[in-house]
Amino acid sequence: MSGTQETFYDVMRRQGISRRGFLKFCALTSASLGLGASFAPRIAEALETKPRIPVIWLHGLECTCCTESFIRSAHPLVKDVVLSMISLDYDDTIMAAAGHQAEAILEEVRTTHKGRYVLAVEGNPPLKDGGIYCMPGGRPFVDTLKDMAADAQAVIAWGSCASWGCVQAARPNPTQATPVDKVVTGTPVLKVPGCPPIAEVMTGVLTYMLTFDRLPEVDRQGRPKMFYSQRIHDKCYRRPHFDAGQFVEKFDDENARKGYCLYKMGCKGPTTYNACSTVGWNTGTSFPIQSGHGCLGCSEHDFWDKGPFYQRLTSLEPVAAESTADSVGGTLAAVAGGAVAAHGAISIAKRGLEKRRAGTGSRGGESGDAE
Amino acid sequence: MPIHTGRDIHALDVAQGDASVDRTSIYVYEAPLRAWHWINALALTILAVTGYFIGQPLPSVPGEASDASLMVAIREIHFITAYVLAIGWLVRIYWAFVGNPHSRQLFKLPFWRKSYWNGVVWEASWYAFLRKEPKKYVGHNPLAQFVMFTVFTVGMFFMIITGFALYSEGAGIDSWQYALFGWVFDIFPNSQAVHTWHRLGMWIFVTYVIVHVYAAVREDILSRQSMISTMISGERMFKDNRDD
Numbered sequence: 001m002s003g004t005q006e007t008f009y010d011v012m013r014r015q016g017i018s019r020r021g022f023l024k025f026c027a028l029t030s031a032s033l034g035l036g037a038s039f040a041p042r043i044a045e046a047l048e049t050k051p052r053i054p055v056i057w058l059h060g061l062e063c064t065c066c067t068e069s070f071i072r073s074a075h076p077l078v079k080d081v082v083l084s085m086i087s088l089d090y091d092d093t094i095m096a097a098a099g100h101q102a103e104a105i106l107e108e109v110r111t112t113h114k115g116r117y118v119l120a121v122e123g124n125p126p127l128k129d130g131g132i133y134c135m136p137g138g139r140p141f142v143d144t145l146k147d148m149a150a151d152a153q154a155v156i157a158w159g160s161c162a163s164w165g166c167v168q169a170a171r172p173n174p175t176q177a178t179p180v181d182k183v184v185t186g187t188p189v190l191k192v193p194g195c196p197p198i199a200e201v202m203t204g205v206l207t208y209m210l211t212f213d214r215l216p217e218v219d220r221q222g223r224p225k226m227f228y229s230q231r232i233h234d235k236c237y238r239r240p241h242f243d244a245g246q247f248v249e250k251f252d253d254e255n256a257r258k259g260y261c262l263y264k265m266g267c268k269g270p271t272t273y274n275a276c277s278t279v280g281w282n283t284g285t286s287f288p289i290q291s292g293h294g295c296l297g298c299s300e301h302d303f304w305d306k307g308p309f310y311q312r313l314t315s316l317e318p319v320a321a322e323s324t325a326d327s328v329g330g331t332l333a334a335v336a337g338g339a340v341a342a343h344g345a346i347s348i349a350k351r352g353l354e355k356r357r358a359g360t361g362s363r364g365g366e367s368g369d370a371e
Numbered sequence: 372m373p374i375h376t377g378r379d380i381h382a383l384d385v386a387q388g389d390a391s392v393d394r395t396s397i398y399v400y401e402a403p404l405r406a407w408h409w410i411n412a413l414a415l416t417i418l419a420v421t422g423y424f425i426g427q428p429l430p431s432v433p434g435e436a437s438d439a440s441l442m443v444a445i446r447e448i449h450f451i452t453a454y455v456l457a458i459g460w461l462v463r464i465y466w467a468f469v470g471n472p473h474s475r476q477l478f479k480l481p482f483w484r485k486s487y488w489n490g491v492v493w494e495a496s497w498y499a500f501l502r503k504e505p506k507k508y509v510g511h512n513p514l515a516q517f518v519m520f521t522v523f524t525v526g527m528f529f530m531i532i533t534g535f536a537l538y539s540e541g542a543g544i545d546s547w548q549y550a551l552f553g554w555v556f557d558i559f560p561n562s563q564a565v566h567t568w569h570r571l572g573m574w575i576f577v578t579y580v581i582v583h584v585y586a587a588v589r590e591d592i593l594s595r596q597s598m599i600s601t602m603i604s605g606e607r608m609f610k611d612n613r614d615d
Contacts, residue, residue: 164560219544220553221560229544245432245441255431264428271540271563301560313426314563316571325567326427329574336578340585343498347589350500 008047046211054117057091060141062123066159069196119152126175133175149184163193170304191222195298232269235277266310267294274299396608414456421449480520533569
């Protein structure tokens with residue numbers, strides 16, 4: 001750790017960013033955070049005057065796709081700034097240091113920046129058998145996570161692993177992989193789900209936190225409202241086809257070529273909160289639906305268990321993983337219909353029998369009181 | 372009890388062997404309750420049909436997207452009908468407070484009363500063809516009350532709550548629907564699950580309606596009191612004057 005009084009602006013200038021480029025970054029960041037043009041000078045001022053906040057980036061059980069996404073942040077400026085800032089401290093995938101030297105940084109940051117650093121967590125800790133299924137640096141990840149989180153000002157749960165558990169927590173979750181917010185107590189946890197999250201969303205969230213010294217406003221699930229308050233479906237460019245009732249019926253049909261709605265192909269856009277349909281991926285080049293494939297719902301809780309990916313009606317897990325509401329409900333209604341028909345038939349037969357038995361002699365047993 | 376025969380009836384079409392009985396009747400279902408019943412029945416039907424096609428849409432509409440609005444129409448009908456159902460349910464709950472004692476039966480399950488469960492078993496034995504004659508009831512019989520409460524009443528709350536939660540996703544997280552029903556997503560963090568359970572709820576109601584209509588018709592014929600006409604006139608008429 002070098003001089004803690006160095007500001008973001010200093011770091012950027014050192015990286016060869018011009019003043020003009022810096023202001024452009026501030027304006028873009030302001031826009032992407034939904035703050036409006038008036039906030040750009042405030043971001044600029046904050047970046048110029050505030051000492052930068054160290055960020056520690058830990059990796060638990062995961063595939064590193066969050067980091068891969070992050071370093072492809074559309075705006076190179078964002079990447080340079082945030083990357084130079086993070087690599088100084090700790091990110092075991094992309095930092096220069098290795099071994100004990102690297103691990104020592106954790107302890108150093110923890111003591112010198114107690115209560116000030118931001119802990120970014122990619123992946124999650126497996127809790128089974130004392131956490132031995134994830135041992136970075138020869139230590140259960142859950143212990144490192146708890147220690148580092150205790151002295152952080154905030155924890156960012158990067159991606160679906162850290163936020164929800166993702167694939168390693170999918171049924172039957174053999175290692176008992178557990179989302180970060182179930183392990184970390186006492187420190188606020190911000191969830192930035194996605195498998196991976198969109199690069200601009202990640203840098204946007206970091207920039208907001210570092211500029212304004214507070215967590216962005218979150219929704220009920222703990223996700224930043226600015227990126228996760230609307231569904232893919234709400235802003236999907238194929239929505240007019242949904243509204244009209246025009247669907248891709250098969251992946252190789254005419255409707256697929258015309259770009260109709262992928263609802264019937266199991267698109268999870270209607271239940272997925274993310275910014276893909278507005279921000280897009282890879283400098284806004286595309287996103288799954290634009291490429292002709294339905295959304296898998298990767299930023300949603302337990303999306304691996306909400307399959308199948310290619311059906312609109314999904315499984316009734318955890319009760320009946322192989323059945324849908326229609327297969328169970330339809331069977332139920334059919335059984336009820338059959339039972340009612342059989343019961344009705346027996347009722348009629350029984351009544352006819354009783355009538356005939358009572359009818360020999362008297363004038364019909366229609367109502368007992370007539371006797 | 373005097374028995375009047377067909378000879379005393381002034382009717383042109385009276386036939387030999389016609390008999391009439393004295394019928395006691397009790398006013399059970401008051402007018403608002405009856406109106407609610409039929410409005411609710413119609414709303415449930417519309418909701419089930421439109422809901423089915425929201426989850427499993429009809430074949431694609433040809434032509435330009437701007438010329439069609441099939442899904443919009445189906446969903447809009449579903450939402451409007453859902454409001455009718457939900458407001459009707461609120462009125463029905465209100466009526467349970469101000470209406471006659473029978474209006475409260477729908478919301479009660481005397482779980483801890485042994486005599487109630489004996490009644491359930493007795494009525495089940497009638498449906499299992501083990502009894503020659505049923506008992507007389509003014510409101511719901513114990514078995515009917517059990518199904519009404521556990522399936523219908525609980526089901527209505529479940530469908531209205533999950534329905535509004537799903538609606539709030541479109542209305543936005545600043546909407547009053549989200550403020551009131553957003554807690555559903557604390558229980559089901561992935562709304563795909565809410566969609567699935569809401570749809571299973573639809574099938575439960577379809578099953579319920581099959582059983583309900585069958586039981587009403589069967590009881591109308593076989594039981595000792597009127598059924599279907601009671602939900603039209605409000606009068607429960609007994610076919611005999613004997614004790615149970």
